[in-house]
Amino acid sequence: MNASQVFPLSEFEMRLARLQTRMSDAGLDGLLLTSEHDVRYVTGFLTRFWESPTRPWFVVVPASGNPIAAIPSIGAALMAATWVTDIRTWSAPTPEDDGISLLADTLKEVLPPHARLGLAMGHETALRMPLVDFMRLRDDLAPCEILDATKLLRETQAIKSERELEIISEICAIGGRAFDRIEEIVQVGKPLSGVYRDFQALLLSEGADWVPYVAGGAGQGGYPDVISPATDAPLRDGDILMLDTGAVRLGYFCDFDRNWSIGSASAETRSAYRLLFEATDAGFEAARPGTTASSVFRAMQSVIDKAGSSGAGGRLGHGLGMRLTEFPSLTATDETELQPGMVLTLEPGLEMAPGRMMVHEEDIVITDDGPRFLTNRAAPEIPEIGLQA
Incomplete structure (x- = not known):
């Protein structure tokens, strides 16, 4: 059962609103999610396919508006069963460019110049993408500043509905x-x-x-x-x-x-x-x-x-x-x-x-x-x- 069938639409709208309020308070122009739990919290994308380390999965939370999924095409049907409507895909695995160009283009579309982008970096988090790909993304987004959003994410998720x-x-x-x-x-x-x-x-x-x-x-x-x-x-x-x-x-x-x-x-x-x-x-x-x-x-x-x-x-x-x-x-x-x-x-x-x-x-x-x-x-x-x- 997909998490979007478990939770009403209002649940995800509430989660998004809480995140975007905290993003505004922290001066963030966007949020990049790469881990299973963070992605699922925002989208409802529930699958055990995360056990495979082969493919990265990305969700972008803009300062306003709904989340955007940039994911391998194998997950398109399941993501389409969630409340997310903006789903961008690539054929994965493609190690030479495993969604990084697609993700960079998506972020440039929703972020202002000299943006501040949040990413979970702290205790109890993991960057679920190759480090070399993250370094490439960081360079491609320059002069975007990438900041730690661990506190924002964990404090939002700690309060259960x-x-x-x-x-x-x-x-x-x-x-x-x-x-x-x-x-x-x-x-x-x-x-x-x-x-x-x-x-x-x-x-x-x-x-x-x-x-x-x-x-x-x-x-x-x-x-x-x-x-x-x-x-x-x-x-x-x-x-x-x-x-x-x-x-x-x-x-x-x-x-x-x-x-x-x-x-x-x-x-x-x-x-x-x-x-x-x-x-x-x-x-x-x-x-x-x-x-x-x-x-x-x-x-x-x-x-x-x-x-x-x-x-x-x-x-x-x-x-x-x-x-x-x-x-x-x-x-x-x-x-x-x-x-x-x-x-x-x-x-x-x-x-x-x-x-x-x-x-x-x-x-x-x-x-x-x-x-x-x-x-x-x-x-x-x-x-x-x-x-x-």
Whole structure:
């Protein structure tokens, strides 16, 4: 389903108006978008074809008027199904001139002399075109000044619309239903790699469109990290199992985890789990409009400090939406002010001993009245999966 069928025309008109207002405030005459999420935010162009690195894709947002797509001809039909009407194409791949002349001509058409052009250049961004082509474009546009538009783009996208929140709530519910079925796929002696595969199948069966991200871990009294690929090591009594999913519905992610004890949980495991549950609650209570990302971090960290641990994994949460992780980061130094419409993960972690950790994660939205859980809250005590081999 194309994103233009997911969102009404008014959604894209609102997004464009917000961007152009911020562009005017920043003194920008135009905006060049090259990344999947930025292009989709403005146009509704939803496709997994971005997995192929062969072709670049460009969208130009002028200071006034509607966006212009300069894209490979293979995408013309899909882009025509969006609200974008000015679609200019070339036959790609053509490495000697892969849309650069077309893009330059388009920009010269809509930009004034000595223009100021915005481009995402900062943290959490990537230039999705060959650097040599960008240098050629820059030289062709001279004396146009190309400036960093990262702040403008991320602050606009951080505030989710009601329809975006509905979709994120839906994928969170899908993830929750898959987690509720965990005992269907977990048993002592089963390789962790098999659990990963079967968990992805559960997510798809519950309604996820695709599952770009599954992580987790398992180990006696804790797991060593939360990013390693699953091994064929079998689950054992005494393991703590954690699964973390970034499943997608209509182009939007959920990102939360759940922990279980394989067999009876030890007192240490129960205590660590309750501490992280309490830390999540503290972060939730702190996450109110007008406070900062760092304040939410400190609220969770203060609970973790009770265990004499510095935590695990660095930041204790992040933004969420079209990307698995978005601006802002819940760290001690991120002074981003929280606003209604922001979606965040709360992700406190605890190092229980060298090589053993536990992490808990929930998804929330900031509203005018305070935070609201988008995930069904995990159980306050660690669930036990007591199956026998």
